[in-house]
Amino acid sequence: MSLAGKVALVTGAAQGLGKAFSEALLKRGAKVCVTDVKISQGEATVADFQRQYGSDKAMFIKCDVASADEFERTFKVLLDNFGHLDIVVNNAGILKEHDPIRTISVNLGGVMTGTNLAIKALSKEHGGRGGLIINIASVAGLTAQAYFGPAYTGTKFGVVGFTRCWAFNPHIEKMGLRFAVLCPSFTKTDILNSMDALYIDDAHKLVAQLGINPVSTVVDGFMELVDNEQCNGAVVTVTSKEGIVYHKQPLAPSKM
Numbered sequence: 686m687s688l689a690g691k692v693a694l695v696t697g698a699a700q701g702l703g704k705a706f707s708e709a710l711l712k713r714g715a716k717v718c719v720t721d722v723k724i725s726q727g728e729a730t731v732a733d734f735q736r737q738y739g740s741d742k743a744m745f746i747k748c749d750v751a752s753a754d755e756f757e758r759t760f761k762v763l764l765d766n767f768g769h770l771d772i773v774v775n776n777a778g779i780l781k782e783h784d785p786i787r788t789i790s791v792n793l794g795g796v797m798t799g800t801n802l803a804i805k806a807l808s809k810e811h812g813g814r815g816g817l818i819i820n821i822a823s824v825a826g827l828t829a830q831a832y833f834g835p836a837y838t839g840t841k842f843g844v845v846g847f848t849r850c851w852a853f854n855p856h857i858e859k860m861g862l863r864f865a866v867l868c869p870s871f872t873k874t875d876i877l878n879s880m881d882a883l884y885i886d887d888a889h890k891l892v893a894q895l896g897i898n899p900v901s902t903v904v905d906g907f908m909e910l911v912d913n914e915q916c917n918g919a920v921v922t923v924t925s926k927e928g929i930v931y932h933k934q935p936l937a938p939s940k941m
Contacts, residue, residue: 686912688713692767694759696720696750696799697777699727702821702872705900706774706907711738715772718763720748750777750795751787760802771816772911773803778821778840785836792840796820797847800864804851808860815861819910820848824870824922841868845920852918863917865910870924872898896925905929
């Protein structure tokens with residue numbers, strides 16, 4: 686898929702995987718809007734992107750994805766500046782078991798809000814150019830192995846189910862949209878360091894058992910979804926033991 690002239694929005698992109706996804710898109714010629722609640726880090730990330738790829742290639746907007754108003758404003762500012770939108774990556778996520786409501790609001794509510802706004806902006810039925818929505822979940826959203834993170838795990842199961850339901854939509858072709866889910870396992874980012882101290886030892890034991898992904902491998906899985914124009918409904922898992930596994934799910938719902 687050629688990314689020249691494409692515009693992408695990536696949430697939670699001041700650092701970690703979101704930053705890496707953004708840079709991968711920039712390297713291929715896309716323009717990227719970076720959003721995050723971390724203003725200083727987000728601005729520094731975009732300043733670095735602008736130095737490397739051009740001042741008109743990247744912009745930063747502060748956005749708490751749990752706020753529908755902030756998220757809607759983000760889309761408006763992006764469209765006012767870049768004119769159109771082609772790719773939305775709902776990446777922002779937290780690991781805060783002591784605050785399950787906030788965890789749900791960011792990890793699942795943010796993905797739902799971002800997806801709904803993306804559909805409105807991208808759909809050909811609404812005057813958009815069509816495009817791709819990638820929602821970032823986790824292998825925790827496919828198995829319940831992360832017993833120390835039930836709220837986090839529940840949100841990631843929700844992201845997988847929510848995204849695949851959209852992929853089943855019979856109007857997808859008319860809308861010009863495709864949906865996909867990226868499910869990495871433990872990756873070398875700061876999210877583990879942000880988890881509750883009570884569970885940190887359990888988390889590190891599971892990391893030792895399952896291994897940890899380099900960011901570059903997760904980015905490769907992400908770009909596979911970007912490039913595969915037949916990916917609607919796909920789930921890509923990325924683990925240190927099996928690497929990138931592409932699961933193209935059947936899109937004909939079973940009889941109920």
